[in-house]
Amino acid sequence: MLGSISGRSVLDVGCGNGGKLAELVGEGATAALGVDVSGNFLSAPPPGMEFIRGDLNDLDSMPELSGRTFDRILFLQSLGYARDPVRTLRAARAMLADNGFILLTRTQPVRYAVERAEQNGTSLGEEYFSQASYTYRTGWNEQIALTKPTYTMSDLINVFSAAGLWIETADEPQLSEAARRRYPHKQAWMNKYLGILIFKLRPHHGRGDLSRSCHSG
Numbered sequence: 001m002l003g004s005i006s007g008r009s010v011l012d013v014g015c016g017n018g019g020k021l022a023e024l025v026g027e028g029a030t031a032a033l034g035v036d037v038s039g040n041f042l043s044a045p046p047p048g049m050e051f052i053r054g055d056l057n058d059l060d061s062m063p064e065l066s067g068r069t070f071d072r073i074l075f076l077q078s079l080g081y082a083r084d085p086v087r088t089l090r091a092a093r094a095m096l097a098d099n100g101f102i103l104l105t106r107t108q109p110v111r112y113a114v115e116r117a118e119q120n121g122t123s124l125g126e127e128y129f130s131q132a133s134y135t136y137r138t139g140w141n142e143q144i145a146l147t148k149p150t151y152t153m154s155d156l157i158n159v160f161s162a163a164g165l166w167i168e169t170a171d172e173p174q175l176s177e178a179a180r181r182r183y184p185h186k187q188a189w190m191n192k193y194l195g196i197l198i199f200k201l202r203p204h205h206g207r208g209d210l211s212r213s214c215h216s217g
C-alpha cells in the first residue's frame with residue numbers, strides 16, 4: 001500500500017527505534033524523519049535520516065516540524081497513544097505534500113473484543129460494543145499492565161472523517177502461504193484474533209484547499 005518509496009520524504013510518527021524507517025531509506029526514501037516519545041533510536045541511522053524525541057500529541061507545535069511537508073506520513077500501531085486522535089491526524093494532514101498520503105495501522109477492534117470475551121466469559125457483541133476501558137498484562141513484560149480505551153470500526157472511521165481524511169484503501173493483511181506453513185502458531189493466532197487493519201488516507205479537499213489549487217493553476 002505504500003507503493004514505491006524512492007525519492008519520497010517520510011515522517012514516521014511513533015517510529016519506535018526507527019528500524020522500519022531505516023528499511024525505507026534503504027529502498028530510496030529521502031528526508032526521513034522519525035518521531036517517538038521513547039527516544040530509544042538506532043545508534044547509527046543511515047544518511048538522510050533523523051530522529052526527534054517528541055510526543056505525537058504535540059505534532060502541531062513541534063518546532064522541528066514547523067513548515068515541513070512529507071510525501072508519506074506513517075502511523076504504524078501508534079495512533080492509539082493519541083489523547084485526541086482527531087487533533088493528531090489533523091496536524092499530520094497539514095504536513096502532507098501535494099499528492100501525499102497517510103498510511104496508518106491499528107489493531108482490529110474485534111481482536112480485543114474476542115480477548116475480553118474469553119477473559120470475562122461474555123459474548124463478542126457485548127465486548128465489542130462495551131465502552132469500558134480494557135486492561136491487560138503485556139506478553140513482553142509481566143510487570144506492565146496496559147489500559148486501552150475500546151473502539152469500534154465506526155469509531156475509527158469517524159476519527160478519519162473528523163480529521164478531514166478519506167479512506168482510499170483499507171486492507172486486512174494475511175500471512176502468505178509460505179509464512180503460514182513456516183509459522184503455524186502465527187496462523188492459529190490470526191485465525192482467532194484477525195490481526196491489524198491498514199488504511200491509506202488522503203486529505204479531503206475542502207473549500208480552502210480548492211481555492212488554493214485554483215490560484216496555483
Ligand SMILES: C[S@@+](CC[C@H](N)C(=O)[O-])C[C@H]1O[C@@H](n2cnc3c(N)ncnc32)[C@H](O)[C@@H]1O
Pocket residue numbers: 013014015016017020035036037038054055056057075076077078081082
Ligand atoms: C506498538 S509500538 C510501534 C512502533 C513502530 N511504529 C513499529 O511499527 O514497529 C508504539 C510506539 O509508539 C510510541 N509512543 C507511545 N506514545 C507516544 C507518544 N505520546 N508520542 C510519540 N510516540 C509514542 C512508543 O514509544 C512505541 O515506540
